[in-house]
Every structure is written in structure tokens, then in C-alpha cells.
Amino acid sequence: MTSMIVDRRRVCRAIATLAGLFVGFLAVLLGPAAPASAHAVLVNSDPGNGTIVPDAPNKITLNFSESVQLLSGKIQVLAPDGSRADQGDPTADGGTVTIPLRSGGGRGTYLLSYRVISADSHPVAGSLTYSVGAASATPTGTIDDTTVDPVVRALIPVGKYLGYAGLVLLVGPVLVLALLWPHRLSRRGPGRVVWTGVGLVIGSTLLAIWLQAPYSTGSGLFDVRVGDLRDVIGSTFGAIMLVRLGVICASALLLRPMLRGTGADSKTDLALLGVLGVAAIATWPLTGHPTASPVAGVSVVVDAIHVAAMAVWLGGLVMLVGFLLRQADQRELGAILPIWSRWAATAVAALIVAGVIQALIEVASLDGLFNTTYGRLILTKVGLVAIVLGVAWYSRRLVKSKAAEESPRGLRRVVWAELAVTAVVIGVTSALVQIAPPRSSEASQTAAASTTVTKTLTDKKMALQIDIFPAAVGNNSIHLYAYTPDNKPLTVVEWSATAALPSKGIEPIEIPLLRITDFHAVGDIALPAAGEWTFKVTARISDIDQSTLSTTATIN
Incomplete structure (x- = not known):
């Protein structure tokens, strides 16, 4: 009878966790109304859109609100007769794109269409017209298709979610194994958690590289050409993804002896793992909004702290509820829980401070907070985090009262609740990185x-x-x-x-x-x-x- 009750409780806990994960995925899939939103904005051009110039220019200059990268064959200029007016390859210098034109262009209306990649890895597409001498009928045939395949659109945030989940299962558990794990306990179970984290990070990274190709070009999931993948790998986004893969693979080699229990005391390995961990975490902000921030250096550091604090806190909770509260005895818990409580408090404080700073940079105004999708998701995330903090405060009280050491079951239920809610928080975060922040909208309004x-x-x-x-x-x-x-x-x-x-x-x-x-x-x-x-x-x-x-x- 007792075993049936225990099994039933385990099933209930598993269902609660899966429900949290499911809601998190829903937040990812349904939260962003338009994940293909461009984050760079065309501020102005020379010639200007809709203007009439007396003589045919020898080049067109586009000025964007942030740095952009070019896509092969995705910029064209059509003459009034429908022929190509551009010649040679366009060039990009920061946010300025220069398109050389052939000489001797005729009179009439010209059409420029473009598709480029913004600094935060999102495609930016559009078109403009100008006329030489006098306006005429606009030539047809554009490549400024801003649509994204719906399957690609759905998979991008899901891939990001899996990447965050993998980071949680990798960073926190490794830290606990290295510094808090009792020597008498087996490392087989935690090892499976860590290897799952490694697999999720590698899998999500490979998926991100593949998805970036159709996302950039506007093609279907399986319409990716070798040249498209080559362009992705040769871009800043691709280089950072390759660095992430290399760092994770190197970390995996160092983790093998630790997870077997044969190299847990190697200070050199721990130091190298620390360096590799910092490098891996830094790849997350380097492919998102922080790189295009008005204060990019600050944003990248703050976002890296935010991601690291999240991984330490949630990964530690996974180890706590999955293993330590079930396997460690009262004496071991008496030594572990106070230390973990201090770690969690520090991680949560860093999480809140970093999150507030990043939100202030990206949102910048009350109007942006309440009247944009990005701002409303920030408010949703704040509300969820407040719930988690309330649960965390209660669990800290249990630790301080020593009740968790004598009867860990109550603390385990509290931690399960924390993990269920934070699964949704990660989902909201995955949605946020796909949505244009209010500062992009402000730049668009200024450009208009x-x-x-x-x-x-x-x-x-x-x-x-x-x-x-x-x-x-x-x-x-x-x-x-x-x-x-x-x-x-x-x-x-x-x-x-x-x-x-x-x-x-x-x-x-x-x-x-x-x-x-x-x-x-x-x-x-x-x-x-x-x-x-x-x-x-x-x-x-x-x-x-x-x-x-x-x-x-x-x-x-």
C-alpha cells in the first residue's frame, strides 16, 4: 500500500512538471505574434524613397538603425524597363549598405528591394522607389518577401527553449557535483542529467544553425541549399554557434572523469570547466538583442549574468529535488542546504538586478512597457518570477528552521512548484528573444x-x-x-x-x-x-x- 502511495505521488509530481513544461512551450509558440519581426530599421536612403532626382545616381545608400549583414543575391535594383540596374556586389559597413549601379541609367522609376540580417540575427526586408527625371510605372518583380515559413517560425523559439533547458541541466548540476555532492552518493543519476543537458545544448545549436538558413532567406524548412548553410556558418551568428559547439564538446571531455567520480578533486579540470562555462554562457547574449543595444557592452555582460544566474539556480533546484533531498541523510543535508540557500539567494538577486537593467535598456519607457508585445511579456515574466520568489522565500524558511533536514518531503514539494513555474518563465524568455524590443519600434517611428x-x-x-x-x-x-x-x-x-x-x-x-x-x-x-x-x-x-x-x- 505504501509503495502505491509513493508511486502515485511520483506520478503526480511528474505530471505537474510536464504541465509546467507544456505551458512553457505554449508561451513560446503562442506568445510571439510575429517572431519574424525585423529588429533593424531602415532610417533613410540616398536617393530617398519616392523622390525624383535629375540625374541617374551611380550608387544607392541605405542607412539602418543598427549593423546589418548581407545575404547573397537578396538585393536588386530594377530599371524602368525591368532590367537590372545594379552591378557588382553591394557592401555593408555597420548600418550602411552601398549598392553600386550601372552608368547611363534611363529616365523613369526604379525599384530597389532588399533583405538583410540585423545585428540580432533577424531578417530585415523592404523596398523603395526613386525616379530619374520624372516618374513612370513601377517595374515589377521584388524579393522583399518578409514572410517566414510557419514551421520555421514555430521551431525557432522551441529550439531556444531547449537550449535554455539544456543549459539549466548542465551548469547547475555540474556546480553541485563539483562543490556540494557527498562522496558516498552515486553520480550515475546526476550524470544522466548532465549528459541530457549536453545533448540538448548541442541539438538546439545544430537546429539553430539549420533554421537560420530558411529564416534568413524566407524559404521552407527543407528548402535549404548548401550555399545557404555556408552563408549562415560564415556569418557572425554561425561563428558564435560554432564556438558554442566547440566549448560544449571540450567541456564534455572534462566532465567524463567528474561524472565517473574519478576526477572530482582535480582543481585544474574545475578551473578549465569554469572558463569554458563562462565562454558557453556568453554565446547566448552574443546572438540576441544585447548585441544591438545602445550600450552593447553593458547589455552583453548583464544578459550573460542573467543567463548564468538562471542556470545555477534552476539547475541546483533540479539536483536538490531529484537527488539530494531523496538520497542525502540528515547530517549531509544539514551541511548542504545552508550553502545552497546562500547560492540560491545570490543567484536570484543577480537574476533580478540583471533582468531589471536589461529591461530598462530594451523598454526605456512606460509606454513601451504597457503598449508593446515585448513590454507585456516582460510584465508577465515579472509576475511569474514574483510567484517563484514567494515559493523560494518559503523554501528558505524551511531550510533556516531545520525542518527540511529532518523531513525533506515538504521542501521537495516546494521545489517542484518552483520548477513548474520557472518552466513557464523560460518559455516567456524564449519568446522575448524573438520579439522586437520597444527601442526598435521607436527607431521605426523616428525613421517614418x-x-x-x-x-x-x-x-x-x-x-x-x-x-x-x-x-x-x-x-x-x-x-x-x-x-x-x-x-x-x-x-x-x-x-x-x-x-x-x-x-x-x-x-x-x-x-x-x-x-x-x-x-x-x-x-x-x-x-x-x-x-x-x-x-x-x-x-x-x-x-x-x-x-x-x-x-x-x-x-x-
């Missing part, structure tokens, strides 16, 4: 506000194009181009222009203009307020002929 406004005005004598950049309060550049009614450059003898904001009582302000070519003039003006501004331009084309044209433009 900092655009060139182009207006084309016509009368019987001319067609006048006005470009206003960045169309925002403060200093603005004004470009004026004059064309004949049949879109040929028109010589202007004298230019004059004013800007006014009647709705706020701002009278016309004269814009100083400099004549650049026969049909092109440029000027600068400081616009003091936002609103619907009126721009009036007078162009004298002879001693007796001139045209005065006006338009309105929204200044943000």
Missing part, C-alpha cells in the same frame, strides 16, 4: 518621421519639384528642380521661395536659395513649429517670363 516630402507643381510653363528633408521641426533642406512640361530640364535665371504657417500665425519666411545647376537650387530653413506649412516658389526663366507656384506640406 524623418522622411523626404516631395511635391510636384505644374503650370503652362513648367513642372516644379520641391523636396523637403527631413520634414520635421528644426533645420530642413529644400531642393527645387525645374522641368519643361515634357519633363526636360528647364533653365531658371532666378529663384525665390518662402514658407509660412498661417494656422499658427507665422508669416512667410524667406528661404535663402543657392543655384546649383541651371535647373536645380537648394536652400536651408529652420521651421519652428509642426503643422501644415505653405511653401511658395517663384522661378524666373527669362527677363519677362516667370512662374509662382505654391503647395502645402506637413511638418512633424
Whole structure:
């Protein structure tokens, strides 16, 4: 009868843990509404999107909000007749991408489409148009497909979840075996846990390398070509994944004697394992949001501390509930539990401090915290962690009261509860690393506000194009181009222009203009307020002929 009760309790505990893991997976799969969200933003381009330039440029420059890497064959420029206008390979320098163009491009509208990889390993795709001389029909045929195969989209966060789980089963148990494990107890069970952790980390890393190929190119899970994998391995992401594999394999060689109990006292091996552990943990932030943070050095260190604290705390709990509370006697628990309690308190404190710092960097505002998916997941994670901390506080009380040493069963139930909730926390974390932080949204809004406004005005004598950049309060550049009614450059003898904001009582302000070519003039003006501004331009084309044209433009 007693054995049946014990077996029933074990089944209940197993079900509770599996339920926690299942909910964690649901948080991974259902939490991110759009895991393919781009984290880098196109801030501006030269020529600007939708602008008309007098002469065909010899290159196009794209400026992103963070560093990007190029994908082979994923940038193209189409001429008005549908032919390729780009020539040679584009280059990337930080967040600036330069695309060389063939000379002698014809008049009309050009289409640029691109797909690149942002610093945090997410694809960024889009398109823009510009016209030479005059606008025409936009050529068809783009490669800016932002979709991601749904199977790939689902597997990426699952792979991350398995990687975090493997780290937990590797780091915490090894630390406990090295420093707290009683010599009389067998290491066979903990050894299986550690090897499971090694397998999960290696498997998730190989899966991440494979998935990055279709994720980057937008292809299907099994449509990966050798060249795609070569591009992934040759990227920063691939290099970091290879380092992780190498570090884990080297650690596995050092772990074999420890797990057999033949090399547990080797201080050299423990020191090497410590170095390799730090190197392995560092690979997690180096492939995520911290690398693209405004303070990347701080973010990488803080995130590494966050991951390490999580692995030590949860891995130690696994060892505690799985082995020590069942196998260690009262004397051994009396020595182990106070030490573990201090470790757990330190790990939790580091976890909270690092998490708060990272959230402040990524979220940056209350609006981003409450009105973005990323911010709401942060709040969800905080709520779950608060529950775990409450359970951890209770377990610490049990340790201090010595009740856990005399009757470990109560502490085991508490630790099982901690592990079930933290399984969900890991799921939320896996979702967070796939979602664009609020600072990316802010960069996108800034880019949208900092655009060139182009207006084309016509009368019987001319067609006048006005470009206003960045169309925002403060200093603005004004470009004026004059064309004949049949879109040929028109010589202007004298230019004059004013800007006014009647709705706020701002009278016309004269814009100083400099004549650049026969049909092109440029000027600068400081616009003091936002609103619907009126721009009036007078162009004298002879001693007796001139045209005065006006338009309105929204200044943000």
C-alpha cells in the first residue's frame, strides 16, 4: 500500500512538471505574434524613397538603425524597363549598405528591394522607389518577401527553449557535483542529467544553425541549399554557434572523469570547466538583442549574468529535488542546504538586478512597457518570477528552521512548484528573444518621421519639384528642380521661395536659395513649429517670363 502511495505521488509530481513544461512551450509558440519581426530599421536612403532626382545616381545608400549583414543575391535594383540596374556586389559597413549601379541609367522609376540580417540575427526586408527625371510605372518583380515559413517560425523559439533547458541541466548540476555532492552518493543519476543537458545544448545549436538558413532567406524548412548553410556558418551568428559547439564538446571531455567520480578533486579540470562555462554562457547574449543595444557592452555582460544566474539556480533546484533531498541523510543535508540557500539567494538577486537593467535598456519607457508585445511579456515574466520568489522565500524558511533536514518531503514539494513555474518563465524568455524590443519600434517611428516630402507643381510653363528633408521641426533642406512640361530640364535665371504657417500665425519666411545647376537650387530653413506649412516658389526663366507656384506640406 505504501509503495502505491509513493508511486502515485511520483506520478503526480511528474505530471505537474510536464504541465509546467507544456505551458512553457505554449508561451513560446503562442506568445510571439510575429517572431519574424525585423529588429533593424531602415532610417533613410540616398536617393530617398519616392523622390525624383535629375540625374541617374551611380550608387544607392541605405542607412539602418543598427549593423546589418548581407545575404547573397537578396538585393536588386530594377530599371524602368525591368532590367537590372545594379552591378557588382553591394557592401555593408555597420548600418550602411552601398549598392553600386550601372552608368547611363534611363529616365523613369526604379525599384530597389532588399533583405538583410540585423545585428540580432533577424531578417530585415523592404523596398523603395526613386525616379530619374520624372516618374513612370513601377517595374515589377521584388524579393522583399518578409514572410517566414510557419514551421520555421514555430521551431525557432522551441529550439531556444531547449537550449535554455539544456543549459539549466548542465551548469547547475555540474556546480553541485563539483562543490556540494557527498562522496558516498552515486553520480550515475546526476550524470544522466548532465549528459541530457549536453545533448540538448548541442541539438538546439545544430537546429539553430539549420533554421537560420530558411529564416534568413524566407524559404521552407527543407528548402535549404548548401550555399545557404555556408552563408549562415560564415556569418557572425554561425561563428558564435560554432564556438558554442566547440566549448560544449571540450567541456564534455572534462566532465567524463567528474561524472565517473574519478576526477572530482582535480582543481585544474574545475578551473578549465569554469572558463569554458563562462565562454558557453556568453554565446547566448552574443546572438540576441544585447548585441544591438545602445550600450552593447553593458547589455552583453548583464544578459550573460542573467543567463548564468538562471542556470545555477534552476539547475541546483533540479539536483536538490531529484537527488539530494531523496538520497542525502540528515547530517549531509544539514551541511548542504545552508550553502545552497546562500547560492540560491545570490543567484536570484543577480537574476533580478540583471533582468531589471536589461529591461530598462530594451523598454526605456512606460509606454513601451504597457503598449508593446515585448513590454507585456516582460510584465508577465515579472509576475511569474514574483510567484517563484514567494515559493523560494518559503523554501528558505524551511531550510533556516531545520525542518527540511529532518523531513525533506515538504521542501521537495516546494521545489517542484518552483520548477513548474520557472518552466513557464523560460518559455516567456524564449519568446522575448524573438520579439522586437520597444527601442526598435521607436527607431521605426523616428525613421517614418524623418522622411523626404516631395511635391510636384505644374503650370503652362513648367513642372516644379520641391523636396523637403527631413520634414520635421528644426533645420530642413529644400531642393527645387525645374522641368519643361515634357519633363526636360528647364533653365531658371532666378529663384525665390518662402514658407509660412498661417494656422499658427507665422508669416512667410524667406528661404535663402543657392543655384546649383541651371535647373536645380537648394536652400536651408529652420521651421519652428509642426503643422501644415505653405511653401511658395517663384522661378524666373527669362527677363519677362516667370512662374509662382505654391503647395502645402506637413511638418512633424
